[in-house]
Amino acid sequence: LHLPSAVTVTALVPKVSGPVLGDVADPGAWLALVAATALAGLATASVYLTGLAGCVRSNPAGVAGLAAASGRTFGRLLMLYGMALFVGIPVVLLIALIVTLVGVLAPIMASLLGTLFMAAFMLAAFYAAFIDEAIVLNGSWPVPAAISSARVVFRHFWTTLGFIALSVVITVGVPVVWRLLTDSALGMVTVIAAHAYVSSGLAVAAMLFFWQRQALTVAVDRSTQSLGQGA
Numbered sequence: 129l130h131l132p133s134a135v136t137v138t139a140l141v142p143k144v145s146g147p148v149l150g151d152v153a154d155p156g157a158w159l160a161l162v163a164a165t166a167l168a169g170l171a172t173a174s175v176y177l178t179g180l181a182g183c184v185r186s187n188p189a190g191v192a193g194l195a196a197a198s199g200r201t202f203g204r205l206l207m208l209y210g211m212a213l214f215v216g217i218p219v220v221l222l223i224a225l226i227v228t229l230v231g232v233l234a235p236i237m238a239s240l241l242g243t244l245f246m247a248a249f250m251l252a253a254f255y256a257a258f259i260d261e262a263i264v265l266n267g268s269w270p271v272p273a274a275i276s277s278a279r280v281v282f283r284h285f286w287t288t289l290g291f292i293a294l295s296v297v298i299t300v301g302v303p304v305v306w307r308l309l310t311d312s313a314l315g316m317v318t319v320i321a322a323h324a325y326v327s328s329g330l331a332v333a334a335m336l337f338f339w340q341r342q343a344l345t346v347a348v349d350r351s352t353q354s355l356g357q358g359a
Contacts, residue, residue, distance in 0.1 A: 129166065129209075130173035130260070132327030134320045137303040170209070174202035180328065181264045184335040197267075204263045208270040255281045257292060261338040280338055283345045291337050295330055302326055 152158045175198040182194070223245050231238030255278040262273035281288045306323060309315035 129170050130177055130205075131169060132324045134306065134316075134323040137299075137306065137323065167206075170205055171198075171202050174198045174205060177201060177260070177264045177331070180332050181335060184265065184332060184339055200267055201264055204267070204269055204273075205260070208259070208263065208273075211270055254289075254292070257281060257288065258334065258338040261335050262342075265335060265339055266342075276342065277338070279345055280341050283348070284341045287341075288337075291334075295334070298326070298330060 152161060175194065178194060178198045178201050182197075227238050227242045227245065230241055256274050258277040258280055259270065259273045262268050262276040263270065266273065266276060268276060302323070306319045309319050
């Protein structure tokens, strides 16, 4: 989660071979292992993102400051994924149940309802595009971070759309080049380093985009408020 991985974008998994070190047959043990690795990855990503955020804010912290800020980021990201898991999934299942029940009575209405729900989900995801950046840069909890993200997207709708479209093009297009270089050990090492560099650049670009436009939005709001009070 939030860590650049050349394996996930270049389909290197089938090429990585070796002896089987262990086999987890118990479902409970498997779930525990997945949870432990996810938490460890999220903790590592918190340090990674917090370090990038310090560069964006032009106030990189020392080791102690980075550790404290990373701990706060970890807690907030953990709550975000907890909300997505324990709130988002039940809501999605409820919507799917409603659409299924409507489909039994009126298939055409169910298709229309499903399309509307999908459009609403995509719009909500678009307005929440910078929720991670708001958590890392502002130190906000998930709900205030979502509000901050929505404000920035609302005020800068078309530039946000263009930025996200460009990011998607880079994210989807660059791995095509990486796959051409993974036939040799040197190529794989090059891909790992290059992908980490590009992914970190995209992460910083998203933080800068949000940080600058958030400051502009706050400045405009203050100016409007001052004009209103003066009038």
